[in-house]
Amino acid sequence: MKQESDTSFQGPMLWMTALVLTAGNFVAILDSTIANVSVAHIAGALGASNSQGTWVITSYAVAEAITVPLTGWLTRRFGTVRVFRYALIAFGIGSAMCGLAHSLGFLIFSRVLQGFAGGPLMPLSLTLLLRIFPKNKAATANGLWATTTLVAPVVGPILGGWLCDEYTWPWIFYINVPIAIICGLILTMVFRHQKEEQQKHPIDKIGLLLLVIWVSALQIMMDEGKDKDWFASNYIITLAIIAAIGFAAFMIWEITQKKDPIVNLSVFRHRGFSASVLTLSLAFAAFFGINVLTPLWLQTNMAYTATWAGLATAWTGVSALIIAPFVGALSARVDGRKLVFFGVLWMGAVTFIRSFLNTDVDFWTISIPLLVMGFGLPFFMIPISAQAMMSVEPHEMDSAAGLMNFLRTLSGAFATSLVNTVWENQTHYKHEQLSVLIDSSGTYFRSLTESGIDTEVARGIIDQITTSQSVMLATNDIMLYSSVAFTIAAFAIWLGPSTRKH
Template sequence: MTPSSDKQPLVPLHGANRSLAALTLGLASFMAVVDITIANVSVPTISGNLGISPEEGEWLITSFAVANAICIPLTGWLSRRFGQVKLFVAAVTAFTIASILCGLASSFESLLFFRILQGAVAGPIVPLSQALLVAVFPRERQTLAVAMWAMTNMAGPVVGPMLGGWITDQYSWPWIFLVNAPIGFFVVASTLKLLRGRDTPTVRLPVDVIGLALIAIAVGSLQIGLDRGRTLDWFASPMICVMAILAVLGFIVLIIWELGATHPIIDLRLFAHRNFAVGTIAIAIGFGLYFAALVLIPLWLQTNLGYSSTWAGLVTAPMGIFGIALAPFLGRWVSKNDARRFASIAFIAWAAVAFWRSTMTTQVDANTIAITCLAQGIGIGFFLTPIVSLSLIGIPPEKVAAASGLQTAIRMMSGSLMASLAQTFWDQRSRFHQTHLVSQLTPLNDYVASTISTLKQTGFSETQAWGLIARELDIQAHMLSLNDFFLLSTLLFSATLGVVWLARGPRKQTN
């Protein structure tokens, strides 16, 4: 096992080349992250066009997520074996081709296969874009590179559904995949021009076949269970029970095997670095709750308040404003100050916004919702950059890609877990509130009797009047349930604020 040195090492770029590299790598990361959610709102249209049920169509989302979650942790091993630049170019090329094949698919079976391929090859793109950004920026400006990378990762899930819905409505669903083609070609051509003849050292490592199989079993079972659990009523479904057992046993055996392997497929010893362990926990909780809110708010607006998908997207869009505005400055701030302070701002802002949302009623207007999203953007802007910077303190340069891949995989799995649990919590808690509210609806209640009488006077029959009341009751129950979710989020954000301060500050870091 000897390092290969047929390529020149990566060095910081300057001037226009550095700006072009930032644009190139940022676009690649953004493209990969957007595709995680871009098909979500288009599933009904795709299902109808391909002659399948919406439930079957959901597998287009699940298949991508499963393949992506399995392949992200492999980034570190693959980059050491083939080199970061070579792997990045290959992944983006394959992703572009898979996207074109998805757009040209004429059957559900072929589209499903190409989505699996697309998810698999997308795995290394996000962590490698971070590793390469850090490599091509000088040390004093690396936090700026991380800030730019962070914004693409936080904005992608927001933009994905909006972009997917708009493209499907204005054109047709194949274009949600075909739109990746020009971006992919640009990224490949630009990367080859900027980094020609340069790459990270490679090492011929033996393949950890058992570790690879365990990752596929553990991560695949977990992702399938999370994606299908809500529609199959969780543990009432034998399939979900089997997936849960496989996931738990798979992760236990995976951890034991990887810690004892000479050449592990994922380097769990990275958690021996205190900052990496603390940062990963904070990112998992913070991003999970953020992503859960990102799923619930538009869903609530459309199903309970009558917003169209376009308007739901418009009122939630302001959450990206602060992040974009702060990105050019945050890198400089973090490099000169304690990153824990900036991460604390993120969790304080998120906790405050969550508490604000826990007091909302169904009378809330679009402006107020937009303002809460704008305020949430403060947390987005101060979240990922400081914590990732903290996490990478003490990590050897050759392990940055592995650390980024492992942390990204955990972050994405946390997003899936929290989103699934949040939707289940919302449904179950709304039934609890509905039961309580129904107990108050009797003809003997003066307010109920007065409402029924008023509705009958306006032309509704008694059955129709009770139907309207039942609908309003359901809306109020879901509102109370959403309040409960955000109150719980307030507590969790506040607790995670304390976790951040378990990390060592830059000046005290010795590991």
């Protein structure tokens, strides 16, 4: 079922409000990736190691992951518009504090504040878009939201790399401040005459505590696992146990908490919502994983700068933007499951093609498949959000949007850790295999030494070639695994019913 639309929004007012809402969603998602390529700059400026610098990413992800599923309770308690407006203002304040930080500790504290504020912006931007657009333009609302959700993670590394290369790292946070202030003021004026019902719901303290415990433990485990050699570390084992026990306790408590649960898990009773979220989690994990891997591979093994690595991956967002309006219009007439199936399979097919690259690839050989892949993204993201939100009751939409975004965020974090670990392990494995095969007769080594190159330098040259090929093969393996995940996700959407009205 659809949320009732607000008929007071028409013409320029409708589109101005929609722009403000999508801007809020954009900056929240942008900041989940904008610091990814900036860790080295930040750590160096604040006198920290790169390992410590990754907490700039982790702290935001943990805070955001905690508040996203709380969206339903917050809106019932304080009202949807009020929560969105204050979250946007707090996000701007947190961004300014990040830019002004002169120590890693204060920066992490500021990122936590920023993450807490950014969490509700994602689901509530969708809820409010569906509220202000007429029912017959719900597909347009979903399209706007899905497009910003798709483009922001792609733009983040590009913008972050460019700002760090050309200016200084604080600007990756300062750019949010004017957006948050302007959009917050506009929302205050636009919604000033609207009254929202506020219910005095008591907070589910035990549910909130359990949520904080298991989400924090899981997120930290996934972020730190690779550096700590995963379950060879007692630290990681302890975090895994805490996360598992905390999750089990949280599920039992929330399912049995009939009155005012902190997270409304009952929305999963809707088959359409469950199938959509399953598809979203699998496909977004595959997409986000390769989106993290590609610039990392380009920078560490293909000698690309942060800016050029970002530019190579940007083409996905360009093609997604071009095709999004068409898909938005099409989704109002076609069964969303067919569109999602096509879009996810398309992404899987392009990813499969990408699993056959070699070290001689140039910029356009990398970028063109990403450009082609972008044409499938709107077919996936626009209908999937509509399928999920149309499957629940109107009063459940805030909770459903929060849970959907929570699982999307969590799947992205899980994919990042998994991809980094598998990539590194596969690189070592391929290196061991190739070391036996490359120049097994010693012909190349002898030609190098006979040409006057020092013995150790010659060995280093051969090892460098072996490493380069190992990384390429490991990268291709990740692409192949991701294409399988896309295929499974494409078929998962058929577990849900059609939500199209005849």
